[in-house]
Amino acid sequence: xxxxxxxxxxxxxxxxxxxxxxxxxxxxxxxxxxxxxxxxxxxxxxxxxxxxxxxxxxxxxxxxxxxxxxxxxxxxxxxxxxxxxxxxxxxxxxxxxxxxxxxxxxxxxxxxxxxxxxxxxxxxxxxxxxxxxxxxxxxxxxxxxxxxxxxxxxxxxxxxxxxxxxxxxxxxxxxxxxxxxxxxxxxxxxxxxxxxxxxxxxxxxxxxxxxxxxxxxxxxxxxxxxxxxxxxxxxxxxxxxxxxxxxx
Numbered sequence: 001x002x003x004x005x006x007x008x009x010x011x012x013x014x015x016x017x018x019x020x021x022x023x024x025x026x027x028x029x030x031x032x033x034x035x036x037x038x039x040x041x042x043x044x045x046x047x048x049x050x051x052x053x054x055x056x057x058x059x060x061x062x063x064x065x066x067x068x069x070x071x072x073x074x075x076x077x078x079x080x081x082x083x084x085x086x087x088x089x090x091x092x093x094x095x096x097x098x099x100x101x102x103x104x105x106x107x108x109x110x111x112x113x114x115x116x117x118x119x120x121x122x123x124x125x126x127x128x129x130x131x132x133x134x135x136x137x138x139x140x141x142x143x144x145x146x147x148x149x150x151x152x153x154x155x156x157x158x159x160x161x162x163x164x165x166x167x168x169x170x171x172x173x174x175x176x177x178x179x180x181x182x183x184x185x186x187x188x189x190x191x192x193x194x195x196x197x198x199x200x201x202x203x204x205x206x207x208x209x210x211x212x213x214x215x216x217x218x219x220x221x222x223x224x225x226x227x228x229x230x231x232x233x234x235x236x237x238x239x240x241x242x243x244x245x246x247x248x
Contacts, residue, residue, distance in 0.1 A: 032058030077149035114141030135159035162232030197223030
C-alpha cells in the first residue's frame with residue numbers, strides 16, 4: 001500500500017494519496033495514533049487524506065469494513081530555517097545562481113523571489129542552489145523556501161540594474177592621483193567598484209545618480225573609467241586623462 005508523498009510538515013496539512021486494494025468504504029485513516037482529516041474515497045484502490053500534526057516516523061493505516069491495513073511509514077519533516085543568502089543582490093534580468101543556506105533544506109522544492117518561483121538544486125540539508133528568475137522591477141523582494149516541512153520566509157534579495165555613466169568632472173588631473181572626481185549617471189547607488197585604468201579607486205556613493213571617487217596614481221595619458229555593480233558595468237573609454245607633473 002504505497003502513499004504519496006511519504007513525508008510532510010510536522011504541523012500537518014499534507015494531502016496524501018494512498019493506493020492499494022480493497023479500499024472501498026474507507027472509514028478511517030490514521031497517522032500513528034492520530035486520525036487524518038478530509039478523507040476522500042477516490043476509487044476502490046485510492047484514498048486521499050490530510051495528515052495531522054506529528055513528529056518523526058509514523059505508520060499510516062486505512063480502516064474499512066474488512067479491517068485495518070498494515071502500516072506504511074510516513075516521515076514528518078520540520079519547517080526549513082534560512083540563515084543567509086550567498087549573494088543578496090543581482091541583475092534585474094536574473095539568470096545568476098545563488099545559494100540559500102540554513103537547515104532542513106534537503107526536501108526543498110521551490111524558492112520564491114517576490115512571488116516568482118524557481119526550482120532549486122539541493123546541495124545538502126544546509127544548502128541549496130537556485131537560478132534567480134527575472135524580476136519585475138529594481139528593488140528588494142522577499143525570499144521564501146518551500147520544503148516538505150513547510151515554507152520559511154524572512155530573507156531579502158535586491159534586484160539591481162546596470163550602471164550608466166553620463167559625465168565625469170573633472171576629466172583630468174595629476175598622475176600622482178588624489179583628485180576627487182564626481183561621477184554622474186544612473187543606478188550608481190549599488191556601485192561596488194570604480195577603476196581608473198584598471199586600478200581600483202576609493203569611492204563614496206552620494207545617491208543613485210552621483211558618486212565621488214578619488215583617483216589612484218597613474219601613468220600620463222588617457223585611461224578608461226569603469227563603474228561596476230552586481231548587475232554589470234559601464235565603461236567610459238579614455239574618460240580620464242592623467243597629466244604628468246612638471247620637471248626641471
